[in-house]
Amino acid sequence: MRSESVISPFTVLLLGLLLALTGCAGGIYNKEPALGDRIGTLGVAGSQVFLNGNRAFGGEAIRVGDTVTTGNASSGLIEFADGGLFQLDQDTDPIFLVKRLQSGFCILSRILRGQVFVDKQQFCIDSPALDAINNSRINIRATAQQxxxxxxxxxxxxxxxxxxxxxxGQQYVMNLRGVARMRQLDPAELLETVRWRNNYTFSGWCCKAQQVTPSDREQCGTGQFSFDRALLETQCRPRDPPQFDFGFGLPMHSRPKPAAPPTKQPNYMR
Structure with a gap:
């Protein structure tokens, strides 16, 4: 005769907690982002940053399928929800999509023209001359020819x-004819490649001492920075300690306190 195991309500609660913790540990994306899903937050520097053709403002969400365009003396900076950043120089026009890989998926930027800085693991690039997968910090410069x-x-x-x-330390250039050239850059040349980033200042919000205040991105220092004030406020305020209901929804009755032992009366007749 097969014996049946009985799972107590307390065991069910522990299993639920473990499953919840496991889901959080797997990263912010529980599944492949679909068209319209939020993947990051936009910061703007200058007056000519556009999101899907409309004037963009700091703190706006970047979603799968969005196009960000920059004009003269303007830059956009995207902080991705799962970590990493993407900065556009002036006159740049990437569209953000999702690409499937053998090991899962990656956020993809399709760049037709312009210059960008990317600091993100497993980030995909699609341009007229080449496609690539980035695994760290790079600078990309794309034209119609190379x-x-x-x-x-x-x-x-x-x-x-x-x-x-x-x-x-290497620079790789591919043109539309399929001709590539590679060369090693010295430290000074590497710094010169990304010097354009110093032309822009991004403002947003900084969390320090559980307070959210306006701040430039670089001035936030060791604090927590975001272009989205509402999002940062939910992360900045102190969290209440978790409350667990071990009654499993059942009415809880207070136990009667045990009666105090009778006090011994003094015998004055002794």
Whole structure:
């Protein structure tokens, strides 16, 4: 005769807690983001930053399928929800999509023209001259004729039109005819590649000492920074300790206090 195990309500509660913790540990994306899903938050510097053709403002959500465009003396900076950032120089026009990989998926930026800085693990690039997968910090410069990738840290795997691996300190340029050239840059040349980033200042909100105040991104220091004030306020305020109901929804009755032992009366007749 098969015995049946009985699971107590307390065991059910513990299992539920473990499952919840496991889901959080898997990253912010529980599944592949679909068209329209939020993947990041936008910061703006300058007056000519546009989101899907409309004037953009700091704190707006970036979603799968969105196009960000910059004009003269303007830059956009996207902080991704799962970590990492993407900054556009002036006159740049990427669209953000999702690409499936053998190991899962990656956020993809399709860049037709312009210059961007990317600091993100497993980030996909699609340009007229090449496709690649980034694994760290890079600078990309794309035109209608060629695409150049400079790796400041980590490495990049080029997957089209021919496989190539770009290492830290290297610059790789591919043109539309499929002709590639690679060269090693010295530290001064690497710094010069991303000097354009110093032309822009991004403002948002900083959380310090459980207070949210306006701040430039660089001035936030060790505090927590965000372009989205409402989102930062939910993370900045002190969290209440978790409350657990061990009654499992059943009415709780207070136990009667035990009666105090009778006090011994003095015997004055002794």
């Amino acid at each position: 695409t150049g990738i400079t790796v400041l840290q980590g490495n990049v795997n080029v997957v089209r039109p021919q496989a190539a691996r770009i290492l830290a």
